[in-house]
Amino acid sequence: MAINWFKYSSPASFYSLAGKMIPIFVFLAVVLTIAGLYVGFFVAPTDFQQGEAYRIIFIHVPAAWMSMFLYVIMAVWAGIGLAFNTRLSSMMATAIAPTGAMFTFLALWTGALWGKPMWGTWWVWDARLTSELILLFLYIGFMSLQAAIDDPRRADKAGAIIALVGVVNIPIIYFSVQWWNTLHQGASVSLNQAPAMATTMLTGMMIMVFASWMYSIVVILKRVRVIILERESHTAWVAELRKKEAAR
Amino acid sequence: MFFWIIRRDLLLAMRRRSDVFTTLFFFVIVVSLFPLSVGPEMNMLRTMAPGVVWVAALLAAMLSLGRMFSNDYLDGTLEQMLLSPQSLSLLVLGKALAHWLVTGVPLVLMAPVLGIQYDLPAEALFVLTVSLLLGTPVLSLIGAIGAALTLGLRGGGVLVSLLVLPLYIPVLIFGSGAVEANMAGLGYDAHMSLLGAFLLVSLVFAPWAAAASLRVSME
Numbered sequence: 533m534a535i536n537w538f539k540y541s542s543p544a545s546f547y548s549l550a551g552k553m554i555p556i557f558v559f560l561a562v563v564l565t566i567a568g569l570y571v572g573f574f575v576a577p578t579d580f581q582q583g584e585a586y587r588i589i590f591i592h593v594p595a596a597w598m599s600m601f602l603y604v605i606m607a608v609w610a611g612i613g614l615a616f617n618t619r620l621s622s623m624m625a626t627a628i629a630p631t632g633a634m635f636t637f638l639a640l641w642t643g644a645l646w647g648k649p650m651w652g653t654w655w656v657w658d659a660r661l662t663s664e665l666i667l668l669f670l671y672i673g674f675m676s677l678q679a680a681i682d683d684p685r686r687a688d689k690a691g692a693i694i695a696l697v698g699v700v701n702i703p704i705i706y707f708s709v710q711w712w713n714t715l716h717q718g719a720s721v722s723l724n725q726a727p728a729m730a731t732t733m734l735t736g737m738m739i740m741v742f743a744s745w746m747y748s749i750v751v752i753l754k755r756v757r758v759i760i761l762e763r764e765s766h767t768a769w770v771a772e773l774r775k776k777e778a779a780r
Numbered sequence: 781m782f783f784w785i786i787r788r789d790l791l792l793a794m795r796r797r798s799d800v801f802t803t804l805f806f807f808v809i810v811v812s813l814f815p816l817s818v819g820p821e822m823n824m825l826r827t828m829a830p831g832v833v834w835v836a837a838l839l840a841a842m843l844s845l846g847r848m849f850s851n852d853y854l855d856g857t858l859e860q861m862l863l864s865p866q867s868l869s870l871l872v873l874g875k876a877l878a879h880w881l882v883t884g885v886p887l888v889l890m891a892p893v894l895g896i897q898y899d900l901p902a903e904a905l906f907v908l909t910v911s912l913l914l915g916t917p918v919l920s921l922i923g924a925i926g927a928a929l930t931l932g933l934r935g936g937g938v939l940v941s942l943l944v945l946p947l948y949i950p951v952l953i954f955g956s957g958a959v960e961a962n963m964a965g966l967g968y969d970a971h972m973s974l975l976g977a978f979l980l981v982s983l984v985f986a987p988w989a990a991a992a993s994l995r996v997s998m999e
Contacts, residue, residue, distance in 0.1 A: 669946040676942055680933045689996040690929045694943055697925060697989055701947055708950040
């Protein structure tokens with residue numbers, strides 16, 4: 533079966549496709565979240581060192597991973613939008629940014645909550661924490677640049693450039709922060725030596741990672757649908773849609 | 781063309797000398813505020829000095845970014861430059877270098893004096909100056925991207941800081957790190973090499989990205 537993928541690069545046809553995909557991903561997200569939390573809270577054993585407090589890992593690690601994945605995906609979509617002038621790709625990038633920023637914030641917040649009982653402090657200037665904080669700044673920069681520009685096409689392109697510059701800079705920033713930390717002083721807390729994890733803990737965490745993926749897909753698709761409607765409000769198909777909604 | 785741009789921007793800056801001095805005095809004032817706020821204890825000031833001078837240099841470079849393109853944008857010169865057959869990247873590079881000559885170089889020259897205020901030893905003063913000399917052009921070059929993207933936007937001045945400051949972090953880390961390493965009796969070659977690497981990378985990529993941003997902003 534040959535599918536014409538380019539058909540879905542048109543906002544109008546993607547709008548209805550996204551509408552059909554959302555329920556599937558909602559279902560997957562709910563099932564996986566329930567399963568992941570069940571494994572996390574009831575199946576996974578208590579850690580012999582960290583006690584019950586470690587269980588925040590089931591939120592913290594997926595959030596941290598998602599925050600980084602989503603930035604890269606956002607930059608890829610933005611880059612495609614810039615290179616091929618496809619409107620939908622840029623809309624995807626715009627739709628991804630708030631979710632990415634949310635996960636970054638969540639990772640920092642849960643990290644602080646985890647750090648307090650484990651290290652006795654809410655915050656250390658560890659390389660990972662610092663680079664996660666900078667990632668949050670990059671997301672905020674992207675979103676506020678797009679928010680400040682009224683013309684949506686210019687907002688797309690300007691956002692794409694700053695996202696791509698950011699993606700080039702992420703490794704540089706990450707390694708600078710890491711070297712800064714090691715050159716400065718020995719890290720007081722090492723995150724590198726991950727204790728060998730029990731299999732059930734790992735399973736729970738992986739399920740939660742997939743749940744976060746599904747959640748992100750749902751939210752991003754919903755947001756991109758809203759963005760499509762907003763930008764295409766002058767077109768005939770949106771007017772037709774409006775008529776259909778009104779008739780119902 | 782490249783030198784023509786630099787000459788023209790320098791000439792314009794000389795006609796409006798107060799702009800140059802505003803940036804310089806901003807730098808001096810920020811650096812002088814720190815002893816007043818944390819106390820005149822010399823040992824502490826000495827350890828703080830590299831960081832304080834570098835953060836002040838970052839802020840001063842950032843505050844003057846708005847001027848890089850905005851005047852040319854307002855009087856239409858920038859549009860003519862975009863239409864000219866010359867490579868836009870080269871033009872942007874010229875403007876960034878002119879910006880550095882006007883704002884970066886005075887900071888570099890002023891830094892040793894401020895270092896003395898903080899009782900830095902002579903060798904550390906030298907390292908501070910060299911690190912600023914290598915680092916401030918990077919600030920102008922990366923800043924050009926931010927300045928081009930925020931051209932003509934409302935609230936552009938605050939926005940440019942959000943965009944540009946996270947990108948300045950590596951320069952800040954190694955710039956102040958070099959001085960700190962020197963004062964701790966360690967070698968600072970690695971820091972200087974990395975600063976030099978940043979300079980080369982941004983020399984190649986930043987004008988190109990800034991030119992693309994200008995095209996987006998002007999269309």
